Amino acid sequence: MDLVEKALAGDRRALARLLSLVEDDSPQAQEALAVLHPHTGRAHIVGVTGAPGTGKSTLVNELAKRLRARGTTVGIVAVDPTSPFTGGAILGDRVRMRDLAGDPGIFIRSMATRGSLGGLARATGDAVKVLDAVGFQTILVETVGVGQAEVDVARTAHTVVVVEAPGLGDDVQALKAGLLEIADILVVNKADRPGAGQTALALEATLGLGWNNSNAADGWRPPILKTVALDGTGVEAVVEAIDAHRAFLQQSGLWVQKEQERVRADLMQALHREMLDRLIEQVGEAEIDRWVGRIVAREVDVYTAVESLLERPE
Amino acid sequence: MSKQFRVLIAKPGLDGHDRGAKVVARALRDAGMEVIYTGLRQTPEMIVEAALQEDVDAVGLSILSGAHMTLVPRVLEGLREAGLEDVKVFVGGIIPDEDAEALKEMGVVEIFGPGTSTQTIVEAFHRHLAGG
Numbered sequence: 001m002d003l004v005e006k007a008l009a010g011d012r013r014a015l016a017r018l019l020s021l022v023e024d025d026s027p028q029a030q031e032a033l034a035v036l037h038p039h040t041g042r043a044h045i046v047g048v049t050g051a052p053g054t055g056k057s058t059l060v061n062e063l064a065k066r067l068r069a070r071g072t073t074v075g076i077v078a079v080d081p082t083s084p085f086t087g088g089a090i091l092g093d094r095v096r097m098r099d100l101a102g103d104p105g106i107f108i109r110s111m112a113t114r115g116s117l118g119g120l121a122r123a124t125g126d127a128v129k130v131l132d133a134v135g136f137q138t139i140l141v142e143t144v145g146v147g148q149a150e151v152d153v154a155r156t157a158h159t160v161v162v163v164e165a166p167g168l169g170d171d172v173q174a175l176k177a178g179l180l181e182i183a184d185i186l187v188v189n190k191a192d193r194p195g196a197g198q199t200a201l202a203l204e205a206t207l208g209l210g211w212n213n214s215n216a217a218d219g220w221r222p223p224i225l226k227t228v229a230l231d232g233t234g235v236e237a238v239v240e241a242i243d244a245h246r247a248f249l250q251q252s253g254l255w256v257q258k259e260q261e262r263v264r265a266d267l268m269q270a271l272h273r274e275m276l277d278r279l280i281e282q283v284g285e286a287e288i289d290r291w292v293g294r295i296v297a298r299e300v301d302v303y304t305a306v307e308s309l310l311e312r313p314e
Numbered sequence: 315m316s317k318q319f320r321v322l323i324a325k326p327g328l329d330g331h332d333r334g335a336k337v338v339a340r341a342l343r344d345a346g347m348e349v350i351y352t353g354l355r356q357t358p359e360m361i362v363e364a365a366l367q368e369d370v371d372a373v374g375l376s377i378l379s380g381a382h383m384t385l386v387p388r389v390l391e392g393l394r395e396a397g398l399e400d401v402k403v404f405v406g407g408i409i410p411d412e413d414a415e416a417l418k419e420m421g422v423v424e425i426f427g428p429g430t431s432t433q434t435i436v437e438a439f440h441r442h443l444a445g446g
Contacts, residue, residue: 012366012367013366013396013397013398016366016367016368016369017369019369020320020369023318024317024318082348083343083344086343086344086345086346087318087346088342088343088344088345088346088347088348088349089343089348089349090339090340090343090349090351091348091349091350091351091368092350092351092353094350094351094352094353094364095351095352095353098352098353098355098356098360101357101359101360101363101364102359102360102363107367108364108367109367109368110348110350110368112318112348114318
């Protein structure tokens with residue numbers, strides 16, 4: 001694995017090639033990840049998520065600048081959506097990350113979702129592992145602009161920053177399940193706009209309710225921080241909150257627990273894919289099509305078909 | 315599915331006319347490619363760095379400022395220095411014929427002048443990328 005050795009030695013071209021192998025799900029990627037695995041587990045993985053247009057990319061840019069100012073190396077994986085119709089994608093997060101150009105302590109990779117629906121690409125987790133293995137100390141994972149239920153980032157990141165902006169909805173939105181529940185840090189960006197105070201208050205009220213029951217066991221209450229990412233106002237406080245959350249995870253033992261949960265989810269997902277691939281290979285696409293036909297013709301239902309497919313003799 | 319092509323669309327130099335670059339980015343997206351769009355006022359160094367990090371198959375440069383004879387060679391040279399000589403470079407913009415010839419000799423694979431249809435551009439990208 002020449003590529004892996006080069007990447008571990010700091011070759012950025014090799015790193016970029018490795019990330020492509022992982023993204024394209026190539027057989028070499030599995031070998032590479034196996035070699036890289038012992039080198040992983042050192043980075044602080046920070047997810048940045050929120051609705052489209054709340055300022056995620058701009059915030060990531062500002063966070064990275066501040067992390068670099070104190071000497072932390074930063075890997076960035078920025079995810080944008082793939083068109084469900086053409087398979088193409090516009091990956092535009094770099095537009096907001098101009099300030100980070102020319103710094104060897106930073107590596108930015110844009111990724112298309114390629115059909116994944118949880119706010120990340122299938123390969124995002126593996127891309128993060130690659131960046132972790134080659135030594136980036138903090139890895140910022142920016143999700144696609146999400147709605148309410150795309151919460152995959154919570155399984156990939158140690159610390160999740162949820163970015164909100166004023167004017168996106170009333171306080172009932174803040175009551176709903178999903179995105180807010182995965183927040184370790186809440187940022188109300190564009191805080192120079194009208195309604196920012198109200199948004200923060202609505203979040204505060206919701207969090208107050210939640211914190212009294214479900215999250216109380218953790219002992220971490222997500223801070224609500226106001227920022228204007230465009231000019232950097234308030235971003236230092238977000239960096240401090242990210243540090244504080246890391247310290248909290250490590251002291252409380254949750255770092256290890258989260259790692260175990262993450263690895264379990266990872267293992268389950270890999271098993272799921274591998275078993276499905278093997279089954280399809282074994283029975284053949286034609287057989288699957290035959291069952292689809294039978295289901296459409298109302299001869300059998302989906303669950304009967306599954307039972308039959310799984311019970312086929314070797 | 316065939317290989318997923320990744321393309322960088324960038325605007326080097328100081329002119330602020332990015333409509334063309336955006337139209338091309340959108341057309342390539344609709345043709346099924348992943349298009350990394352970097353926006354305005356990119357230096358050749360920034361473009362080379364982005365091409366390297368994103369591991370793209372092609373770079374499309376949109377230049378309407380007249381500075382193509384300074385900017386394009388610097389991008390080509392930077393790509394070579396970074397070991398990215400296999401990345402195909404396309405240029406769009408107002409490029410006089412004699413300059414176009416010179417740029418092609420330097421290694422630009424295709425040049426698109428004003429009025430080129432997106433269809434033509436998409437076909438050219440497909441042809442050069444599929445050709446390896």
